[in-house]
Amino acid sequence: MAESPDGVPTATHANHRTVTIDPVTRIEGHAKISIHLDGTGAVETARFHVVEFRGFERFCEGRPFPEMAAITARICGICPVSHLLAAAKTGDKLLAVTIPPTAEKLRRLMNLAQIIQSHALSFFHLSSPDFLLGWDSGPAKRNLFGLMAADPDLARSGIRLRQFGQSVIEVLGGRKIHPAWVVPGGVRSPLSPAGRDQLLAGLPEAFAIAQRGLALFKQLLDTKLAEELEVFGNFPSLFMGLVGADGHWEHYGTPDGGSAAGGLRIMASDGSLVADGLREDDYASFIAEAVEPWSYLKFPYITALGPMAGRYRVGPLARLNICKSIGTERSDRELLELRQRGGPVVTASFLYHLARLIEILACLEQMEELLASPEICDAHVRVRASLKAHEAVGVSEAPRGTLFHHYRVDGDGLIEKVNLIIATGQNNSAMNRTITQIARHYLSNGNLSEALLNRVEAGIRCFDPCLSCSTHAAGQMPLQVQLIGADGGLLQERFRG
Amino acid sequence: MKPIPGMKRVARIKPLLLIGYGNPLRQDDGLGWHIAMAIEALDLPGLQVLAAQQLTLELAAPMALAEAVVFVDAAYGKDAANGSAQAIEPLALKPLHHNPQAPDPGPQTFSHQLTPQALLLLAGKLYGHQPAALQLLVPAQWHGHGEGFSPCAATALPTAMALLVGWAGGESRRA
Numbered sequence: 001m002a003e004s005p006d007g008v009p010t011a012t013h014a015n016h017r018t019v020t021i022d023p024v025t026r027i028e029g030h031a032k033i034s035i036h037l038d039g040t041g042a043v044e045t046a047r048f049h050v051v052e053f054r055g056f057e058r059f060c061e062g063r064p065f066p067e068m069a070a071i072t073a074r075i076c077g078i079c080p081v082s083h084l085l086a087a088a089k090t091g092d093k094l095l096a097v098t099i100p101p102t103a104e105k106l107r108r109l110m111n112l113a114q115i116i117q118s119h120a121l122s123f124f125h126l127s128s129p130d131f132l133l134g135w136d137s138g139p140a141k142r143n144l145f146g147l148m149a150a151d152p153d154l155a156r157s158g159i160r161l162r163q164f165g166q167s168v169i170e171v172l173g174g175r176k177i178h179p180a181w182v183v184p185g186g187v188r189s190p191l192s193p194a195g196r197d198q199l200l201a202g203l204p205e206a207f208a209i210a211q212r213g214l215a216l217f218k219q220l221l222d223t224k225l226a227e228e229l230e231v232f233g234n235f236p237s238l239f240m241g242l243v244g245a246d247g248h249w250e251h252y253g254t255p256d257g258g259s260a261a262g263g264l265r266i267m268a269s270d271g272s273l274v275a276d277g278l279r280e281d282d283y284a285s286f287i288a289e290a291v292e293p294w295s296y297l298k299f300p301y302i303t304a305l306g307p308m309a310g311r312y313r314v315g316p317l318a319r320l321n322i323c324k325s326i327g328t329e330r331s332d333r334e335l336l337e338l339r340q341r342g343g344p345v346v347t348a349s350f351l352y353h354l355a356r357l358i359e360i361l362a363c364l365e366q367m368e369e370l371l372a373s374p375e376i377c378d379a380h381v382r383v384r385a386s387l388k389a390h391e392a393v394g395v396s397e398a399p400r401g402t403l404f405h406h407y408r409v410d411g412d413g414l415i416e417k418v419n420l421i422i423a424t425g426q427n428n429s430a431m432n433r434t435i436t437q438i439a440r441h442y443l444s445n446g447n448l449s450e451a452l453l454n455r456v457e458a459g460i461r462c463f464d465p466c467l468s469c470s471t472h473a474a475g476q477m478p479l480q481v482q483l484i485g486a487d488g489g490l491l492q493e494r495f496r497g
Numbered sequence: 498m499k500p501i502p503g504m505k506r507v508a509r510i511k512p513l514l515l516i517g518y519g520n521p522l523r524q525d526d527g528l529g530w531h532i533a534m535a536i537e538a539l540d541l542p543g544l545q546v547l548a549a550q551q552l553t554l555e556l557a558a559p560m561a562l563a564e565a566v567v568f569v570d571a572a573y574g575k576d577a578a579n580g581s582a583q584a585i586e587p588l589a590l591k592p593l594h595h596n597p598q599a600p601d602p603g604p605q606t607f608s609h610q611l612t613p614q615a616l617l618l619l620a621g622k623l624y625g626h627q628p629a630a631l632q633l634l635v636p637a638q639w640h641g642h643g644e645g646f647s648p649c650a651a652t653a654l655p656t657a658m659a660l661l662v663g664w665a666g667g668e669s670r671r672a
Contacts, residue, residue: 059522059642074522074550125554144554144615148622156623162555 033456035439043443046435048428048460050297057418065094065387065413070180072405072420076466078121081114081169082398084182086405089253090394091184094409095385102378103186105370108252109199110172110182111396112363112370115251116206117165118399119316119356122464123213124158127353130458131220136451154216157209161360164206168367171195186382193377200371203364210360214334217354221341225350229342231441232459233349233434236269238302238312239321240426242397243276247324249362251397253280264395264402266302266312267322271345274302280395283404287421300426311429314401315463316355321345326358328365334358349434349462356399356464387413398423400466424465434459513668514563514628515661516556516613518549519571525637525650528571532635532654536661544665551610554619561624565631565668567661568593568613571650572634588656590664593617593630631664633657 038044056075063071069087073080085107092099099107125144132150133142148155172191173181181188221229243265244250254263264278266286278286289298290307301310312318326332335358342351370376391408401423408417438459442452517533519526533548545559552568560566567590593613611619613632621627635657638647646654 056642071522074520076550078553121553144611145618148619152623159555159558159623162553163558166555 033435033460035435035443035456037443041443043436043439046432046439046456047294048297048431048435050295050428057420060415060418063415065091065407065409065415066184068405068407068415068418069182069184073180079114079118079399079466081110081182082396082403083405085111085252085396086394086398086403088182088184088394089396090392090405090407093392093394094387094389094407094413095184096388097185097383097385099186099383100378100380102190102375103381104252105373105376106172106187106191106381107182109191109367109370110169111251112367113165113168113172115165115397115399116360116363117162117169118464119360120158120161120165122399122461123217123353123356123360124154124161126464127458127461128154128158130454130461131217131225131353135454135458137454138450142454157212161206161209164202167202168199171198183382185384188382190379190381191377196371196377199367203368203371207361207364210357210364214354214357214361217357218337221354228350229348231438232455232462233430233437234347235433235437236347237430237433238266238268238274238305238310239318239345240264240266240302240312240314241319241322241402242395243323244327249319249323249326251319251363253395253397265322267345269345269347274305280393280404283393283395283406283421289421289425295428297425297428299428300421301429311433312426313349313430314423314426315352316359316399317346317349317352318401319397320355320358326362326365328362328369331358331362331365334361349430349459352462352464387411400424400464401426422466424463427463427465431460431463431465434462512564513544513665514559514566515544515546515569515665516549516552516560516566517546517569518552520550522642522644524639524641524643524645525571525573525647526640527644528635528637528646528650528654528657529569532569532657532661535658536665539662541662541665543668552613552616554611554616556611557616557619557623560616560620560628561626563628565629566617567631567633567664569633569635569657569661571637571640573637573640588633588635588653588660590631590633590660593632633660 032049033046034049035046036044056072060068060071068091069084072083072087075083088107125147128151129142129144129147132154133146137146144155172187172195174189242250242253242263244254247265263276264280264283265276266274266278268274275286286303287300288303288307288310289300291298299307300312301307302312303310320326320335320338323335326335338346338351338354338358341354342348346355387409390410391406393404393406395402395404397403402421403423404419404421406417406419406421407415410416435456438455439452442449442455515533515536517529517531517536519529519531521527521530530548530550533546536544537546537548545563547556547559549556613630617627617630635653636649638649
């Protein structure tokens with residue numbers, strides 16, 4: 001039988017049943033999960049369907065390339081900075097400029113803040129209800145309000161960390177979301193000494209919250225969450241992301257876009273390097289995208305290895321797997337502990353949560369170093385130039401993984417073609433494999449318990465997918481569970497919410 | 498406001514808060530966001546204005562420092578999807594009804610976004626103060642990719658602005 005990139009058979013047998021969970025709760029965007037059962041009631045496959053078509057790439061055509069940062073930042077209200085940076089870096093290349101050193105430091109500061117606030121939302125508010133309230137707790141309680149009742153201090157701490165990340169973005173860019181401050185050629189304005197002092201003042205509390213989150217989650221892993229490490233998406237795969245010079249943890253990219261000083265690295269689960277020093281400009285030569293009829297989200301893979309062996313993961317866990325070290329003291333201690341817990345290359349997707357907390361700590365440490373830099377308030381933060389190139393690729397590490405922007409422009413700098421490869425898309429295969437593994441493990445006697453459905457949803461949340469909430473006006477949808485026979489008939493339907 | 502262990506008391510700087518939300522690149526969906534930006538430009542005394550793409554939980558913190566909050570959002574009628582204008586009720590600021598004992602289902606059914614009711618509950622439970630809350634729902638029709646408003650939204654905008662400016666002025670005088 002043929003296999004799709006999600007690693008499951010594509011043919012449909014007689015006597016199969018399909019369970020559909022629609023939509024998945026507490027992730028970004030619209031999606032559903034279907035669990036396909038065979039005639040014996042065992043799980044054949046599970047699929048993560050993305051049913052919303054975004055259409056931003058087509059929308060960008062004809063716009064001046066300097067506007068791309070502001071436009072693409074509106075793809076998402078949660079992680080706009082990632083698109084800002086990738087767009088601006090692509091613009092730097094179209095202008096053929098090297099931005100001032102202080103501008104790069106400031107861009108890095110903003111990306112660190114973005115990662116902190118996004119990871120804080122994922123861990124403290126979206127996923128911690130699962131950990132603290134238990135899988136058998138119904139969705140009516142296993143949510144933010146349940147967390148608020150069980151541990152209000154943790155809920156407030158998560159908000160404080162998010163506020164800190166957003167305050168950094170606001171101090172730098174003047175606005176919490178969509179700051180048009182990052183531009184091709186650098187940034188619009190320098191950081192004032194007063195702004196620097198304000199950011200420094202917020203660091204001690206942010207460090208304390210991050211450390212508390214780490215202590216709490218490690219304790220849970222040691223006690224009640226041990227099984228999840230084995231079952232929530234634990235499988236071999238490739239891992240891809242940026243590394244810096246000397247193989248250190250990297251989130252922004254190297255000035256020359258790869259090659260000798262860092263660049264993109266692909267590592268296998270056994271620790272072997274599949275590729276290193278890959279240049280972002282060449283991404284189309286090593287990444288291909290498969291398409292499935294049941295999802296708008298594509299299935300990227302490493303071209304040379306094909307759609308199956310070439311499946312890879314990106315994001316916090318991938319970044320920590322591929323790097324030699326983080327380069328700062330406290331987070332390197334945590335990285336060592338992560339590797340002691342999960343192996344030299346961690347394959348358990350459940351540890352994405354721990355990786356997020358470690359990255360929060362790493363971001364805070366790097367932020368502290370950047371703010372201590374003597375030139376961080378330097379006034380020279382932008383260079384101006386005219387269009388020099390007609391095609392460019394920019395990359396940055398978004399909270400959820402590597403983000404590619406690829407533009408082709410005409411002689412007037414108007415966009416002719418855009419290709420965006422987003423992190424969530426690159427984790428698509430891994431998400432499908434994860435929910436299949438969970439469903440196979442927890443389904444017994446064809447009993448579709450709430451606890452099973454809760455775990456399947458939580459498997460997706462390991463990756464904190466961002467499917468783009470490009471409009472909030474779609475309305476609130478209840479959770480829908482469908483049981484569909486092999487002939488397409490609806491056998492059973494359940495709703496939540 | 499009840500003191501909460503571990504929380505610092507923060508002086509209430511602006512008694513009124515306006516939160517306008519929506520995606521400004523999804524046509525009428527961005528009505529709330531655009532209105533917030535326009536009101537902010539007026540720099541009205543005693544009014545803090547926040548423009549957001551969506552309602553996220555940290556908004557509960559400034560809400561807990563306000564005496565009154567108004568949420569401004571686009572409201573799509575049931576016929577908006579097929580391009581028809583919705584039946585428009587008279588545009589008005591209306592009290593935001595919610596049951597403080599029963600959490601609104603917003604956070605458990607969808608993504609990173611919350612409902613105004615959920616934010617009110619969070620403000621009360623986490624920060625000890627739930628402000629009086631109003632809602633202004635502006636009629637909307639288009640929600641495709643792009644900028645610009647439908648005729649229906651464009652017609653409602655001046656009235657919406659006047660209502661909000663009047664509210665802020667009236668509340669400030671009462672304070």
